[in-house]
Amino acid sequence: xxxxxxxxxxxxxxxxxxxxxxxxxxxxxxxxxxxxxxxxxxxxxxxxxxxxxxxxxxxxxxxxxxxxxxxxxxxxxxxxxxxxxxxxxxxxxxxxxxxxxxxxxxxxxxxxxxxxxxxxxxxxxxxxxxxxxxxxxxxxxxxxxxxxxxxxxxxxxxxxxxxxxxxxxxxxxxxxxxxxxxxxxxxxxxxxxxxxxxxxxxxxxxxxxxxxxxxxxxxxxxxxxxxxxxxxxxxxxxxxxxxxxxxxxxxxxxxxxxxxxxxxxxxxxxxxxxxxxxxxxxxxxxxxxxxxxxxxxxxxxxxxxxxxxxxxxxxxxxxxxxxxxxxxxxxxxxxxxxxxxxxxxxxxxxxxxxxxxxxxxxxxxxxxxxxxxxxxxxxxxxxxxxxxxxxxxxxxxxxxxxxxxxxxxxxxxxxxxxxxxxxxxxxxxxxxxxxxxxxxxxxxxxxxxxxxxxxxxxxxxxxxxxxxxxxxxxxxxxxxxxxxxxxxxxxxxxxxxxxxxxxxxxxxxxxxxxxxxxxxxxxxxxxxxxxxxxxxxxxxxxxxxxxxxxxxxxxxxxxxxxxxxxxxxxxxxxxxxxxxxxxxxxxxxxxxxxxxxxxxxxxxxxxxxxxxxxxxxxxxxxxxxxxxxxxxxxxxxxxxxxxxxxxxxxxxxxxxxxxxxxxxxxxxxxxx
Numbered sequence: 001x002x003x004x005x006x007x008x009x010x011x012x013x014x015x016x017x018x019x020x021x022x023x024x025x026x027x028x029x030x031x032x033x034x035x036x037x038x039x040x041x042x043x044x045x046x047x048x049x050x051x052x053x054x055x056x057x058x059x060x061x062x063x064x065x066x067x068x069x070x071x072x073x074x075x076x077x078x079x080x081x082x083x084x085x086x087x088x089x090x091x092x093x094x095x096x097x098x099x100x101x102x103x104x105x106x107x108x109x110x111x112x113x114x115x116x117x118x119x120x121x122x123x124x125x126x127x128x129x130x131x132x133x134x135x136x137x138x139x140x141x142x143x144x145x146x147x148x149x150x151x152x153x154x155x156x157x158x159x160x161x162x163x164x165x166x167x168x169x170x171x172x173x174x175x176x177x178x179x180x181x182x183x184x185x186x187x188x189x190x191x192x193x194x195x196x197x198x199x200x201x202x203x204x205x206x207x208x209x210x211x212x213x214x215x216x217x218x219x220x221x222x223x224x225x226x227x228x229x230x231x232x233x234x235x236x237x238x239x240x241x242x243x244x245x246x247x248x249x250x251x252x253x254x255x256x257x258x259x260x261x262x263x264x265x266x267x268x269x270x271x272x273x274x275x276x277x278x279x280x281x282x283x284x285x286x287x288x289x290x291x292x293x294x295x296x297x298x299x300x301x302x303x304x305x306x307x308x309x310x311x312x313x314x315x316x317x318x319x320x321x322x323x324x325x326x327x328x329x330x331x332x333x334x335x336x337x338x339x340x341x342x343x344x345x346x347x348x349x350x351x352x353x354x355x356x357x358x359x360x361x362x363x364x365x366x367x368x369x370x371x372x373x374x375x376x377x378x379x380x381x382x383x384x385x386x387x388x389x390x391x392x393x394x395x396x397x398x399x400x401x402x403x404x405x406x407x408x409x410x411x412x413x414x415x416x417x418x419x420x421x422x423x424x425x426x427x428x429x430x431x432x433x434x435x436x437x438x439x440x441x442x443x444x445x446x447x448x449x450x451x452x453x454x455x456x457x458x459x460x461x462x463x464x465x466x467x468x469x470x471x472x473x474x475x476x477x478x479x480x481x482x483x484x485x486x487x488x489x490x491x492x493x494x495x496x497x498x499x500x501x502x503x504x505x506x507x508x509x510x511x512x513x514x515x516x517x518x519x520x521x522x523x524x525x526x527x528x529x530x531x532x533x534x535x536x537x538x539x540x541x542x543x544x545x546x547x548x549x550x551x552x553x554x555x556x557x558x559x560x561x562x563x564x565x566x567x568x569x570x571x572x573x574x575x576x577x578x579x580x581x582x583x584x585x586x587x588x589x590x591x592x593x594x595x596x597x598x599x600x601x602x603x604x605x606x607x608x609x610x611x612x613x614x615x616x617x618x619x620x621x622x623x624x625x626x627x628x629x630x631x632x633x634x635x636x637x638x639x640x641x642x643x644x645x646x647x648x649x650x651x652x653x654x655x656x657x658x659x660x661x662x663x664x665x666x667x668x669x670x671x672x
Contacts, residue, residue, distance in 0.1 A: 031494050032355040033273040034103050035319040037065040038089075039230045039286050040072075042081035042212070045093075048073045048453040051444050052099075052474035053272070058448035063231075063279055063286045065271055065320075069474035071098040073455045074114065079205075081212065085228040085317070086122035087129070088212065091115075092205045094152070096455040100132065100470040100510065108132065108470055110510070112462040113455065115149040117209045120164065121216070122227070130468055133157040135185050136170035137467035137513055144179070145213075147206075154462050156186040160200060169467045174516035188465060188511075193519075224249040225305045226362075228317045231286035232305070238284040242302075247295060247341055250302035251288070262294045262301060262338040263325055264400050267410045269446045270439035272480065275349050275491035276407075277322035279446065291318050293364045294338035296395040304341055306363050312611045319359040321345060326390045328399050329429045333418040334437070335401035337430075340391040342366045344374045346432040350493035351379075378432060390430050399425050407435070409442045436489030444477055463509045470510055472501040 040049075040060055049060035052069020066072075066082065074080050074091040082089040082097075084107065091097060095114025101107070106128045109116075120129060120143045129140040134154040140146065144164015150157050159168060160182045168175040168183070171191030177183060184194040202210075216222075219233040224241055226232075239253045253260075266280040266289075280289050288294070288303040295302055306318040324345050328335040339345055344360055356375045360366050377383050392398045399420060406416035454460070479500050483492055492500075 032351050033349060033494060034067065035317070035355075035358070036085050036102070036104065036228075036230075037067050037271075037290075037320050038070075038099065038102060039083045040064040040066060040080065041083040041088075041231065041234075041286070042079070042090075044080070045078035046075035046453050047078045047080045047091075048075070048451045049448065050454070051271075051446075053477045053480065054441070054444060056441075056445055057451050057454045058445050059451050060448050061279060061281075061446060062283060063281075064269070064446060065277060065279070065290075065322075066099060066102075067271065068099055068102045068471065071096070073453065075453050079208070083230055085230055086127075087118065087120045088216075090117040090119075090205075090209050090212065092117075096459050100466070101468070106130075106468060108466070108468055110464050111148060111150055112154065112464060112509075113150050113152060113459045115147065115205065117205065118146045118148070119209070119213055120144060120146075128468055130466070132464040132466045132510065134462055134464055135188055136168050136191060137465050139167045139169065139467060141165045141167060147200075154459075156184055158182070158184045169513050169516045170465050172514040172516060173519045175519050221251070222308075224251070224308065225287070226308050226318050229287050229291045229306055230320070231284070234284040235287065238282070244297060244302070247297070247302070247304045248307075250295070250297065250304055252300055252302045253282075253284070253288075256301075259397050260301070261395075261398050261400065262303075263289065263323065263336060265412075265414055267412050267447045268323075268407050268443070269410050270408075270443035271322065272474070273349060273491065273494060273497060274322040274347070276434050276437075276439070276443075278325070279410075281412075289323065290321050291324075291363050293324065293341045293343070294392065295341055296392065296398070304364070312607055314608070316358055316362040318362045319355070321347070321359060321363070324363070326388070326393065326430045326432065327434060328393060328401075328425065329431070330399075330401055330418070330420055330424055333401045333403050334407040334435050335399055335418070335420065335425075335428070337390065337392045337395075337398045337400070339364075343388075343390060344371055344432075346374055346378050348432075348434040349491035353379075374432075388430055388432075393425065393430055396422070404435075404437065408437050409440050410445070410447045412447065438481065438485050438489050441477055441481075461509060463511050465513050466510045467513050467516075469512055472498075475500045 040062060043060070043062055047060065048057045049064070049066075050057050050071040050073075052067070052071075057073070060072075072080060072082070072091060074093055074095045076093050078091070078093055078095075080091040082091075084102075087107070089097070089109065092115040095116060096112045097116065098110040098112075099108075100110050105124075105126050108128070108130045110132050112134065116131070118131065118140070120140050123129060123140060123143050131138045131140075131146075131148050133148065133150050135150075135157040136159075138146070138148060138159055142165040144166075145162040146164060146166060147160040147162065148157065159166070159177060161177045161179055163179055165179065166177050168177060168185060168191075170185065171187060171189060173191055175183065175185075175191075175193060180199055182196050182199050184196065186192050186194070215233050215236075219236055220241070221232045221235045225235075235251055238255065239251050241249060241251050244250045263278060263280075265282065266278055266285065268276045269279050271277040278289050280286065287305070292303055292305040295304060309315050323336075324339045325336040326339055326343070328337060341364055343364070344356075344366055345363070346356060347359070353372070353375050356379070357368060357371050360371050361368065400413065401418035401420050402411075402413040402416045403418060405411070406413060475497065480492065480497075483496060483500055484490070487496070
């Protein structure tokens with residue numbers, strides 16, 4: 001019992017140590033891939049897609065993960081939505097966007113034509129969110145709703161801040177923008193601002209975006225899932241939530257075919273830097289296949305998600321995974337099954353120990369010691385364990401197999417099934433690493449059919465202004481394929497990809513903006529504009545999309561109109577003074593916000609530390625009480641044994657045989 005107590009105490013101490021370490025912020029290892037990806041969550045009309053490192057355009061499938069270097073084009077009848085862990089980007093018709101950078105802390109999007117609506121729900125202090133256009137770079141400073149349009153010629157960009165706060169950078173100047181402000185900017189070397197005294201009315205694109213936002217705001221699944229799990233709002237209409245005594249919150253899909261099992265309807269695409277990635281056919285099929293775990297519970301498949309944030313508890317943001325499966329060796333073909341609860345996922349792509357810890361801790365309830373042991377065995381010692389007992393492998397119909405050709409060419413696995421004998425499945429080995437199969441170009445393009453729809457040549461090569469320097473252009477597929485072949489079919493590490501890209505400059509279409517100076521906007525103060533009085537209504541421009549559709553601004557007054565040189569000088573001095581006052585207000589406001597955030601963070605850290613100490617004290621008291629009980633029981637047992645082992649006196653009579661077996665034994669009296 002004493003050994004059990006010591007082991008329990010060590011386990012509690014190790015768990016508390018991990019909680020303290022997890023609470024401390026730490027930078028991600030530079031050798032690790034991003035912990036998030038964008039999801040293509042909505043498609044309507046003609047939309048085409050070009051993966052980074054390729055020249056082909058294809059019609060993308062729903063749920064396709066996107067990352068740095070990928071491009072989207074929404075044609076004249078198209079509309080699309082990209083969903084990230086804290087934001088949504090929606091494309092109107094005739095809109096071209098490219099993901100210049102999508103890392104853990106930087107979201108940088110290139111907009112060369114058309115209109116986007118950006119809704120940012122959460123924005124960390126260390127996170128950069130930037131939209132780069134031919135005229136300017138727009139930086140999001142606060143969560144909110146932003147509409148940005150680039151006219152067909154690329155000569156001007158309009159920015160509308162419906163909610164939130166942002167900053168426009170270009171031509172060596174920076175223009176702050178606040179809620180309900182609408183500005184039009186033109187030029188590149190010298191950015192010219194046109195302040196308009198109205199806010200554009202809402203159109204059909206705004207109405208559609210509002211409806212998409214309402215789904216997220218009223219999502220039932222938000223009660224059970226971490227808000228950083230991409231795609232959770234699609235679970236509401238396609239399944240049911242229940243509480244299981246063993247697994248907690250569980251989501252069961254509705255409307256699936258008899259015999260359905262996870263990872264059975266879709267295809268495998270090759271998406272760098274993660275490698276082979278599952279793309280599910282179901283409209284809800286993103287969150288349950290890139291986060292959490294699956295379990296067969298009383299004959300029904302249920303998804304166990306990453307838990308939501310808990311006030312006062314340590315929180316690790318859910319880490320995106322290309323596919324949470326175990327790979328089963330069945331001879332010819334490729335076979336897999338979904339990972340079950342508390343089973344460790346080890347990526348096939350090279351990662352650090354911290355990455356393996358976070359991707360498992362944030363997606364399931366698994367012991368950190370087990371994670372470290374698996375990491376040491378598979379990554380450090382490069383020994384893949386083949387005899388792991390995966391609980392779902394024993395579930396009838398859970399293991400699915402397809403041909404090697406279908407696997408490496410992004411073909412639907414449901415049309416390329418390899419039938420498996422149950423005896424073969426039982427005796428097959430199961431491992432953590434994906435097959436070392438060299439991908440084809442089709443695996444990178446995905447299952448979408450080729451299309452001729454693409455941005456006009458002038459749009460595709462149009463340069464943009466950026467405030468943040470983007471990374472180098474992703475290497476071409478041909479160069480990556482050769483490197484993967486030399487790597488034995490394994491995915492390339494981030495360092496290997498950087499080496500291939502060495503000497504490759506940043507995208508040629510990106511021009512860094514010179515260091516800006518703060519300029520006060522022509523519209524007065526950074527406060528919401530008051531509602532117009534009935535007597536003098538403010539003009540509106542309904543259905544405004546592009547700046548070219550806006551009324552021409554009034555030309556500036558001629559110098560001859562000015563009464564005198566002194567008046568002009570006085571007017572200029574007033575403008576400079578107003579700009580200086582505005583800059584000072586902005587500086588003080590930012591300083592106050594930083595101080596409030598610092599105080600709030602200190603309070604949160606103190607509360608978190610007190611909670612950890614309280615938990616530690618409570619657990620220590622429980623263990624001490626249990627130890628005292630164990631020691632007392634052990635002493636009592638030892639005393640009983642000593643009494644039984646004492647020899648009886650020589651003249652003591654032998655005990656009489658029991659006459660009534662059903663009666664309790666009477667106490668015996670020793671004879672003197």
